[in-house]
Amino acid sequence: MNGPSVELVGVSKRYGEVLAVDDIYLAVGEGEFFSILGPSGCGKTSTLRMIAGFEFPTAGVLRINGMEMTDVPANRRNVNMVFQNYALFPHLSVNENVAFGLRVKGMENSVIDERVAEALAMVQLEGMHHRKPAQLSGGQQQRVALARALVNRPAVLLLDEPLGALDQKLRKEMQFELKRLQREVGITFVYVTHDQEEALTMSDRIAVMNDGRVLQVDDSASLYDRPSTRFVANFIGTSNFLTGRAVRLEGSVGEFEVAGVGTVKAQPAGPISEGSTTSLMIRPERLRLNASEPGDNSVDGLVDESIFVGNDILYLVRLKDGTVFTIRDQNKGPEARTAVRAGDPVRLSWAPAATTIVSD
């Protein structure tokens, strides 16, 4: 099986007047941990449900492992889902919940028992076989939901914001758990979330969606360093923007004229059209305070606020034209914290390579 695990070709979904999913193209590789990331209402859940078979595309083609499944109902697809609220059958024990899919297929009891035990061991939930869902904690219920899906050895496992109901610490633990599990089992995971940190932590590749459209599909680092649009730049991490007019391209360095700042240098990935206006984005941690190096871009400003967040310090610096930049600096100790204070004038500088050209 060399083709993509899941393929969406020109898929749209309309609910009455509302276009929830607008002509999207996705190809999820086999054995990949693939996330669909976006704010609520962006269409990510609708997309997931179409892959699962609970909704059917209004247009376009859906393929799973090369076979067309556009209109095939959920109970005939080799795809399983972990629901946001787990959807465990309250009247069945853990054992019976996990065994449900196998019983539907009419497998023999001995085979079922074996596979169920295997699945529960995989999610580290042995010893809970006879409990009912109501007797389990949130984290335990979630593992049961996982086991129930995985025991059927589906071609693709779908996860609909499964960690939403858990507290911070448990979430982080489960994120590592899921990643480990996916690598161990080798099944394609399609994971839907609105939490960008979660997506960045776990995924091989991420598709960022907004307003029903797929804006960018890339691995974590690429999404972070080279977001294609302003929305993606803002959604993944914090961004600082300047608006610049392209002046010229000399070798690998492009020069942009930014009002109130002067010339800003960048290292664009491709050709730039001279005279065009574009957004320039710099990440907070790439900005230096009063520590210029040769060849750097720089701009002067006034510190509005300094915020202590534990392992970092955030500075809000107001530029001459009123724009506020966010700078993230490592917390190197008490002296560093008092070095720069609110009201101080500072010079911000950053390397040309840290300037990202972003469309929109």
Place this chain on the structure above:
Amino acid sequence: MKAYGVRWALLLPPGLVLFALFVVPVLMMVITSFRPDLRGGPFAWGWDPTLQHYQNVIGGGDYLPLLATSARIALLVAFLACALAYPVAYFLAFRVGRSTSLLLTLLIIPFWSSYLLRTIAWKIILGSNGALNSFLGFLGLTNATAPILLYSRSAVVVTLIYVWLPFVALPIYAGLLRIDRSLLEASADLGASRFQSFRKVTLPLSMPGVIAAFVMVFIPTVGEYVAPILVGGTRGSLYGNIIEILFGDGINWPLGSAMALLMLVGVFILILALAKVLRVRNLIEAVER
């Protein structure tokens, strides 16, 4: 999964039963009320519709006054039942903790024993040789032989209130339970005394439940005829009794149908008026609960 067929398979059986045994009979009754007589049987055609029965009822005789009296009695019963049940419902909703379920059940149980028997029980108690009288006589308190209360309109009212009381508590209780407790805390926080909080917050918010209870007692009671027979005597006869006779020995189905219809319409109008007066828009939701 969401096949259209499923929906109809689910709806058809109950729908058909309700249509055939509820909607159709009522329609037939409406039609019957316009017939001059039943010549040719209930299904005959070729008769001229007439308003004579309606004229009979509305025009002369005691029919309309009796309907008014029945309605008045029903209003009284419903009102008193609700008023008497309210403190109990309040007690269960606000004052009790763990044993609420038990106490509620205790209250409801009498309602689930036979309505007939409870009415008969009152007949026994209130009669001249009845329990109450003989008990008092036994104690030497009285030697009257006339029945206390029995065979009068008051007996009917008392009996009906007694019969409906446990039932009425339920919707009121449910309505009270739904009141957000934090509203009362806010009221206290803003300086209201407990009584003020009750009057300004609890009472108004409990109204949907009370209205639902009121309507559920009022409507059936307008057509009440059993209690009048058992404890009402001649003076206690109500509108429903006449309808019953017209369909029994006094065979005049068209007239009876007309009277029944007028009663329905009257009740409907009263409910609408009540709804307007009390500005109730979520009556249906309250009933659904």
Place this chain on the structure above:
Amino acid sequence: MISRFRILPAYYAFLVVLLYLPLLVLLLFSFNDGTALSFPLRGFTTDWYEGMLANGQLLAAARNSAVVGVGVSTVATVLGTLAAIALVRYKFPGKTLFLMVAVTPLLVPFLILGVALLILFSALDVDRSLLTVGAAHVVVAIPYTVLIVASRLVGFNRNLEEAAYDLGASFSYFLRRVLVPLIAPAMLAAWLVAFTVSFDEFVLASFTIGREPTLPVFIFGQVRFANRFPQVVALASVVMVLSLGMVLLAQRLQRAWTRR
């Protein structure tokens, strides 16, 4: 303040005592050695209970009521469940109308319903019998069963249906192995409520009854016969205790599934 605290429970207690008093009086007289239902009491006897057991007519009426009750409950529960599933889980045109029609029998005076059914049965030339009584009772039991099952379904996690499909189940498998097991307690509660409604119902029965009486109809007819009345009272006491048992059972079940 403190006095307010005492008033409410006292009022409750007073009301409950008042409610039970007539029933207890009846119970008392069912053991009284004498036909007059008045004080002073004459002495303890179980004659009336024995007489009741020997009274063929009385027992036949009770049996009729039981048979009708079972039939009505079963039919009404099935129909009510179907309607509840449709109402809660599906959209369809005329939903509100259907709901209103389903609930309205509770809001119409039974006198009118009884009269209307009388007209219907005579028009269709259907002989009145226990069957027609059953039909009438089904109509008024349906609102109860629909409401009881629907209120259970409303709290039912919608995702469970999708989860079942996701794991490969067909609609019928889902119904059998997931939905029905979960609403079974509610269905049972509905059955018990419908049975109680039918068993004690008098007005509709009196209009749709044929030659065989149901218990309430029989009781009503016996009111004038003083010498046979204590037997009726004895039977009534037995019935009362049984109804109580059923209602308590229904309550138990409702509480059990609310705890899920």
